[in-house]
Amino acid sequence: MDHLTKLEELLNGANNDIKNGAFDEATNKLEKIIDMDPDFGKAYNHMAYLYDVKFKEYEKGETLYKLCLEKSPMYPPVYYNYAVLLSTLRKYDELEELLNTAINIPGITKSTIYNEYAIMYEQQGKLDQAIEFYKKCGMDTLDKATLERAKASIDRCKLKKDFL
Known part of the structure; x- marks a missing residue:
């Protein structure tokens, strides 16, 4: 061996x-x-x-x-x-830098990286950016559960926007 x-x-x-x-x-x-x-x-x-x-x-x-x-x-x-x-x-600064690198790594699941971007923006209260990345996550996946999670996350961000 x-x-x-x-x-x-x-x-x-x-x-x-x-x-x-x-x-x-x-x-x-x-x-x-x-x-x-x-x-x-x-x-x-x-x-x-x-x-x-x-x-x-x-x-x-x-x-x-x-x-x-x-x-x-x-x-x-x-x-x-x-x-x-x-x-x-x-x-968040280190996270954004990591995600910017990750998105170009061969074999990476882009929908997962888009979801991480979205979470990062949502945690910072940047809800419009979060929604855009949850949409990218949903559009890039073929997995129904990931798609449903992206939709639920968009709905959550829209609800949060009502508080602003």
């Missing part, structure tokens, strides 16, 4: 551990991957996800997402995960 195959196999094991709630086991596998190959960016994304979502250690998660972007800038999942963290932390 070659080096890369071994790393991917360990990463898949860590993914399964995360899905099964075995976060310590996942962390151990990810640390092993990073020890074996410090340039294997995907491992940093998964580790960041654990620190961000499961352990609520946002600073550590942010540092690890940045490492993933540095090592594997063409890896789409890091953009989705890091965008949610930046949104949670209300770091």
